[in-house]
Amino acid sequence: MTAAGTPPDPDLAIELRGISKSFGPVRANKDIALRVRRGTIHGIIGENGAGKSTLMSILYGFYKADAGEIMIGGKRTEIPDSQAAIDAGIGMVFQHFKLVENFTVLENVVLGAEEGRLLRPSLAKARKLLRQLADDYEMDVDPEAVIEDLGVGQQQRVEILKALYREADILILDEPTGVLTPAEADHLFRILRGLRDEGKTIILITHKLREVMEITDTVSVMRRGEMTATVQTADTSPEELAELMVGRKVLLRVDKAPARPGKAVLEVKNLRVTDVQGVERLKGIDLRIHAGEILGVAGVAGNGQSELLEVLGGYANGTGTIRLNDQTIDLTGTASDARTRRARGIAHVPEDRQREGLIMDYRAWENVGFGYHHDARFNSGIFMDNAALRADCAAKMERFDVRPPDPNLAAKNFSGGNQQKIVLAREIERNPDLLLIGQPTRGVDIGAIEFIHEQIVALRDQGKAILLVSVELDEIMALSDRIAVMFDGRIIGERLPSETDQGELGLLMAGMTGEAAA
Amino acid sequence: MDFLGIIQILDSALRLATPLLFACLAGLFSERAGIFDIGLEGKILASAFLSAAFAFYTGNVWLGLLAGIVASLMLSAIHGLASITFRGNQLISGVAINFLASGITVVVGEAWFGLGGRTPSLMGGARFAEITLPFADAIRGMPVIGPIYSDLLSGHSILVYFGLLCVPLTWWVLYRTRFGLRLRAVGENPAAVDTAGVSVVGLRYAAVMICGVLCGFAGAYLATALSAGFVKEMSAGRGFIALAALIFAKWRPWYALGATFLFGLLDAFGNRYQSLDLFGVDIPTQFMQALPYILTVVILAGFVGRAIPPRAGGKPYVKER
Amino acid sequence: QDSEPGLIIDLGGKFDKSFNESAYVGAQRWVEDTGGEYAEIELANEAQREQTMRRMAERGANPVVVLGFANASTLEAVAPDYPETDFVIVDMVVEQPNVKSVVFSEHEGSYLVGMMAGMASETGTVSFIGGMDVPLISKFACGYAQGVKAVNPDANVIVNMTGTTPAAWNDPVKGAELTRSQISQGSDVVFAAAGGTGIGVLQAAADEGILSIGVDSNQNHLHPGSVLTSMVKRVDNAVYDAFTASAAGELETGITVMGLENEGVAYAMDENNADLITEEMIAVVEEASDAIVAGEIQVHDYLSDNSCPVDL
Amino acid sequence: MTDSVMPKWADVALVPFINLALALFVSGIVVALIGKDPFEALYILVNGSVGSAYGWGYTLFYTTNFIFTGLGVAVAFHARLFNIGGEGQAALGGLGVALVLLYVPWPHWTIAMLAASVGAAFFGAAWAAIPAYLQATRGSHIVITTIMFNFIASALMVYLLSRVLLVPGAGGSPETARFAEAVHLPSAYEIAPWLGFSRSTPLNVSFFLAIAACIFVWLLIWRTRLGYEIRAFGHSEPAALYAGISPTRITMVSMLLSGGLIGLMAVNAVMGEAERLVIDPVQGAGFVGIAVALMGRSHPVGVFLAALLFGALYQGGGELTFEVNGMTREIILVIQALVILFTGALDNMVRSPIENLFATTRRRPASPEPTTPLEPGGHPERGKAEP
């Protein structure tokens, strides 16, 4: 089925043949073939680490392929760097935006595509063009705004405008909706459809099967570095796509018994957090979580969820009151750090396991004690008891099915899902009264998601209180016993999962309470 | 202190600030592009040596200047190779360059001149002469303006004026040209520059080379304008002070002028008032000599607080782990 | 005696244009005059002092000449281990039977050049630039100031030190700037005792058209017509004499003071500064010199009590 | 680092060795360029440093200094702090030693050494405290502040030695009086004359203190909770916060430890060798410590080996200037610089090709089975299931 040898088809905007790419020992792309028709929206799905971003980065000249060839518009094209890709009419919006944070929108747009050696004429010209593009595609952004002051949705528009400014015919978007509210996502899709109707070709990487079904014309599935299938969207179903992605049938729902909430474990009143720049991130949070209950916090990233976790976890300063098991927790002063919180029975699976939850250069056994390294059982006298840590690690790896079960491997050498399992094992096995858990399945493959969800529900069923923060509405809906929606540092509404739907939550996440209040 | 005394201190400050200014702007280019450079000191020293050596051999200070720039550029190339091409640790590379310059200048100097690392004294055309600005003599007599123009502004070597000119020039390049935009971007987020189709490596090398040229001026100024030849270790820590000034200036050109002038002023002041008698307490010379360093610490702690360096600074650009 | 003499050049290096260089010149002159050979080692760091001294002795060098006060306490410990070897230490006294200590009356030499400065000055302000604020340098400064005041009691003497790190001895830029600062305060004669830094001092003085005074070796030739004189300290003679005496087998241990009477210190006169010095100046200075030798004038030695009778 | 690709022996031995060889090769070119025989120079360098008991005495003496400064820099490195202030901290350590030994009549060198060590470590740590505090609380760049503190330290030392601690009438050398005979540290000659050390060898019991410091640092960094926290903080500050590790505390503690270790250098240099405090007792060892820590990968064993290397370079370089006429002592600086450059900054130049070499030789046996992913932590059973 590989296209090698077949004559080029001018109707194809892109054709990739035999693309391979390794990062050291990791083979991210293996002999990949891909054909994208002109004027279509082509979806690419696959588990985390399947190699989607890598493949697109190769197409955009960000990485160099080890082998394979690229045909653009039927012509074999060398793409040694991004400039070549831009010249070939390709634009890309990366999963992690490539914007200069302290530059203005305008400066970011012209960067690399300036008109001449002097800046002023380039900027003037770009300002005009930018306004026109913004009008054409209903993408309102202030050209003089500084990127770091913009929300992610706006930043994404800048990335798209950047590509359009360079007159891209082929637009690659890598997980564009991960950071958007449902309304923003809808808007984006309108724009994409408009672009397609103009004859542009769009490649869309996403994890959300619903979106694939909604907007793409064709969809390709990647699994562990290989392209496993390409199907017409009209001819497939979410269940089939999920199976193609993982290689086996997947439950897209979580099985759980109804909650039996007990006494209140955590009570939060008027919690406020101001960050180092002096911006108020939490503007008076009130919430309460009972034993045996999962409170899901939904919201678009950046609306204060991270700060909520941090202040509860003990490493952001805040004001207000937090009571755990009817005891007030010190919010300032020396007894307000993560170590004391842990001693009080709060465990925390942080949102970003690689930045916070693990020391990537520590071995697995060193990481299982992380945060609990003062525990008597990990210490003997003035020294740490490394043997105890190793034994503990081996046991946890066994129970949580961490692969490979080698305590001596450095954390960075585990895959994302296994890293997450190590963190979860560490925190859950503490048997905490309250578990804070942020983005439990971010960057985790579908198989592991099932396992992780089961563990969370099991902990709840033991009568523990759980605060779940996730940007994935599906996850929130599936796990929570109650849902709180955060917007702009406040809890803007609380719903029961049985009495709401994604539409309503989406509106709340966008800060629209009017209709819901009615 | 009388008016003339002030003028004289300012005059001295200007001279002392000039090498710092060159070095500070050099560091600014490099660090704005994301390459930290604690090897300024070494580059100044190497340039001072080679400029003096060539000025002596050729009798032409301009050829000396050129040679100084070449010397500094060679060290820049090493720094670029280590920190850009081979993605090494920029601080280590800087430390090595400082050692290398202190050693090689003396080793080579000894081999060439046999004077223990000194170059022979430079005479006449082998040194930068002092320039008298037009009408300086005519208006010297005028009150206030006279001394300011004729004593403070006039009578410096051409490099002083060039150094001052470099400030607006740097500002213009940084904020008004395509190159400047890209340079600033590469120090903040090299991936953005890369995906915009511009070579990160090319930009960073360009910045490191500009840094080399400017350090070349600093060294040549020391050896062929302020003094008349090279003496080993004659940079005497000025590269480090320039670095402090750069942080104090928050990596901005006009602030760099202010910061280096402040250090020049502290130095000039310390030279003038080496032993102070404060309310009957005899302040020892050593305290006055340490004062610029103490003040640097105080300034860093108090006024600058957290100076935010270019975000990608010091980190090699690695796409693939 | 067939063993060759040895010379240990101190930190600062043999081309420091002053102290070490002077010793080196003395040794070279001895080589030229006698055709003999000598061993020479340059110190690279503090910890090598003892190592080098012992190496020299073990190598069979005799006498072993060490330069500078920093060697004293090391020599104190080393000398007894090599009773067959004679040591010569310049600038410091070590009381061991096989050590000859040569000390200079820098204060007296400085006094004389101070007098010259005082007479040559038209502004009544003269100045001094030292390397580091250490006692030996203060000895120069103090003698100089006394000399200035002797001819002009109202004169103002500005004293500056270059720095506190080893770079202080190698910072001609700072030396030049200090000179300019002193000029702006009215000084028109500057005396530098600051190693490599002094090069910058003499240069700046020449550039700015004032007079300067060199130190240790005769530096008059550096800027003819600008260097008023040099306070020469005949370390070269000390070395030359030690080598010669030892070769003849008549090296005397004990303390030798090199002062005005034995031309251990002197002001330098040659064709380079002939035009700067008047007959009258020479007359006054010679008279003072004689008086000092005769003990009629006591020039205070800063080292004797770490203080100076005139304000520094 | 890339432990998955390269065997450990290549990482800690082969690559540094090649780097070193390159550095010496380039040094040889420099030597040849100034008209000297590089082979003779190499012979003198090696023979002078490790060819005799005499050479070893000096080599190990310098090694002792560099172990202390190297360990100090290494401890700070573990917390990702770059302590350039070794010069000042060691000088202050010297002051601590001198004060302790001058003003207390110690009965025996053992207690004196203990007290001097405390004094040295305390003063060294104190000199690191202000930059550490400013870094921890005000974010003042520690590289700059420690550099400034080097300058301030030298001013302070000159002041104290020429005005305060000076022995009156002793001739004006800016140094303190000699320490009492009772506090003389036994030298290698006195301890082990049968090894052939000469009476003059500067090597003394401080060497054992340095070894002890290596063991102490190893235990501290890899066996204690504090070390665990220091390393964690060095790897990731956000993670440290998450784990309840206080950045301020770790910054302070690791800099104090760093300064203290560096200060201990004075026990060797001031108490053991000079037996009095002179101006600049450090002689660049603070800077060499940076190179030593980098080369030794901040591991005590590595630091020991690197210190030995630099000690040998120092001693051998000294012999070089003794033996070869016209060889200036600055040649040592050049060699040092090249060693730092090649082993530190240009490391990847050698490492990458060697890594690739290992990668290809390793991948080759795997190639008959192309579907097996090499990704660690993958799902091997599925890999096998595929055709």
Ligand SMILES: Nc1ncnc2c1ncn2[C@@H]1O[C@H](COP(=O)(O)OP(=O)(O)OP(=O)(O)O)[C@@H](O)[C@H]1O
């Ligand atoms: N720069 C890099 N250096 C080393 N390994 C990399 C790099 N980028 C990606 N990888 C590895 O290559 C594999 C494929 O990664 P890629 O980012 O292409 O996956 P993806 O399908 O985009 O996943 P996600 O859904 O998480 O975005 C992963 O194992 C990843 O760890």
Ligand SMILES: Nc1ncnc2c1ncn2[C@@H]1O[C@H](COP(=O)(O)OP(=O)(O)OP(=O)(O)O)[C@@H](O)[C@H]1O
């Ligand atoms: N001589 C050395 N030079 C440089 N790095 C070293 C050296 N020895 C060890 N290392 C590195 O230091 C780190 C810690 O070493 P250490 O020996 O403490 O760990 P280990 O092998 O796990 O031993 P243990 O299990 O006994 O703690 C390792 O990453 C190792 O690569």
Ligand SMILES: [Mg+2]
């Ligand atoms: Mg991706």
Ligand SMILES: [Mg+2]
């Ligand atoms: Mg081990």
